Amino acid sequence: MKKEIRILLVVGVVMAVIGCILSGILILEYFEPGNKIGGTLCSANNDISACTKVAVSPYSGFRDIPLLGDIPVALLGFIFYGFAGTVFVLAYRSEESEQNTHLSFLLFTLGLGVVADIGLLIVSMFLIKTVCTLCVYTYFVTFALFGITFVIVQKDGLKMDSIFTGFSKQKVPYFLIVCAFFAVGHIFGNSVKPSHSHSISDESERKKKIENDLKMYGNAPKVDIDTKSYPFAGDKNAPITIVKYADFNCGHCMHTSHILKMILAEYTGIVKVVYKNFPLDGNCNRFVQRLMPDASSCVAASASICADRQGKFMPVYSGIYSDTEKGVMHTISSVTQIASSSGLNMGQFQKCMGSNDTREQILKEVEEAGKLKIESTPSLFVNNKPIPSGTPDVDFLRELIKQLMK
Structure with missing residues (x-):
């Protein structure tokens, strides 16, 4: 040969x-x-x-x-x-x-x-x-x-x-x-493949919970949530809006971001997701007593706001959660590195990170969350109605979207 x-x-x-x-x-x-x-x-x-x-x-x-x-x-x-x-x-x-x-x-x-x-x-x-x-x-x-x-x-x-x-x-x-x-x-x-219980009783209980959650959603009153000028993913004219209040150090919030990405892909043009901050950090949230080291959650929230002002919210949002998944504690240094790799104007970013406008924006989102009686993250609202807090059940979301599309 x-x-x-x-x-x-x-x-x-x-x-x-x-x-x-x-x-x-x-x-x-x-x-x-x-x-x-x-x-x-x-x-x-x-x-x-x-x-x-x-x-x-x-x-x-x-x-x-x-x-x-x-x-x-x-x-x-x-x-x-x-x-x-x-x-x-x-x-x-x-x-x-x-x-x-x-x-x-x-x-x-x-x-x-x-x-x-x-x-x-x-x-x-x-x-x-x-x-x-x-x-x-x-x-x-x-x-x-x-x-x-x-x-x-x-x-x-x-x-x-x-x-x-x-x-x-x-x-x-x-x-x-x-x-x-x-x-x-x-x-x-x-x-x-994500493991699912094959127990008939467990599956039956899960279906009952989904049915109960759907009834609770139907009976819940609508609340006022400001979604204008906030970062979002999906079609801006989508008939279904999911608002996500989250903390960047929250593992359940990180997992929820993956679930919402999947929902957005499944329901293109039907669903959009609006992103808001509720840092579980007393350094910038008066409803929380715990102080995060180096104001980690507040720093991450500030970075997402500053990225949005340059039209780069999603790359920075994804980068911060990528660090969360790796166990990296968010600091000025870590978010600056993410911002730089995402192509932000670093002079504007650094100025924004320490500005009063950014602190006031976090305070505004926190105060709104307080009026909505949010105590934990992630907290999601679908078309201005709350759904159970924590990582959402994917099948519940699908059933809810189907009902809202009728």
């Missing part, structure tokens, strides 16, 4: 491994939309990750298949790239005649993959109406693998065997390869 052919086969294996890694991240995004890894690697717009929007769409997988459960499209990609990489390895280690069999069938398979990716891109652009960056990376990998295989065939002067004759010779090992990667991908998917 020519040295150049060997190098191309190795490059093919490397590209296939990259494809498997990308598919693994997309599997994670399917089962846990808005996760940190996918959010970091995928482009975002107004806190609605394109990858998340694709992941929650009905085109992202085959749901509730008997005995198998959910099968995300990304799992098929994982199998595809795993199969391609393994066949490259087999071709590398084979004699010329057997190599010809492997490469002829692989070229055919990759050709189908190219067609499938074009179809997925069309669905993404015209039906889901967004393009997932990670998905595009996998399309490039597919085209690269096809190109590498085609070049090998041309350079080595291989005579293409009958595709199906080649397949018949290797159908058992090929079938085993597919089964192996399906098993690995499926196990991985189940391992990252």
Whole structure:
């Protein structure tokens, strides 16, 4: 075998491994939309990750298949790239005649993959109406693998065997390869899937709680909440508005931000989220006795306000919660670093952080929260009515949105 052919086969294996890694991240995004890894690697717009929007769409997988459960499209990609990489390895280690069999069938398979990716891109652009960056990376990998295989065939002067004759010779090992990667991908998917109790009694109690919470919401009086000139995500004309009062050091608030990101992706044009501060820090909140070290929660709230004044709220908001997830205590230094990496004018930012206007803005939001009798975070209001405080139940939110859309 020519040295150049060997190098191309190795490059093919490397590209296939990259494809498997990308598919693994997309599997994670399917089962846990808005996760940190996918959010970091995928482009975002107004806190609605394109990858998340694709992941929650009905085109992202085959749901509730008997005995198998959910099968995300990304799992098929994982199998595809795993199969391609393994066949490259087999071709590398084979004699010329057997190599010809492997490469002829692989070229055919990759050709189908190219067609499938074009179809997925069309669905993404015209039906889901967004393009997932990670998905595009996998399309490039597919085209690269096809190109590498085609070049090998041309350079080595291989005579293409009958595709199906080649397949018949290797159908058992090929079938085993597919089964192996399906098993690995499926196990991985189940391992990252959020666990839910399968207890009938627990599920029954959960449904009762959702029903009770919906009744409580229906009976609750509307309250006055000022949403003008506050940072928000989603369509400004959306008929459903969720107002979130939060503290940047609150773990439940951080988790709620992921849930709301998923809701925004699921209900594009229907829901918008308005963000307000209620720092659980006596340094800037008269309703709280506890003083956070270095006024951490107040510093984070100030940074979000100053970022909003430069039109950079969402990158800074996400960056602060990313630090929260890492266990970083928010300080002037940490938020300044986030602001700098988010492209803010640092002179304006530093001046804003110490200004009376910023302190008065926090006080205004805190006083409004006090009138609403908010005592903990996160506290959410949907169309000016409160829902149970704490991390919201995703199914409750979905049911509530369905009711409000009627």
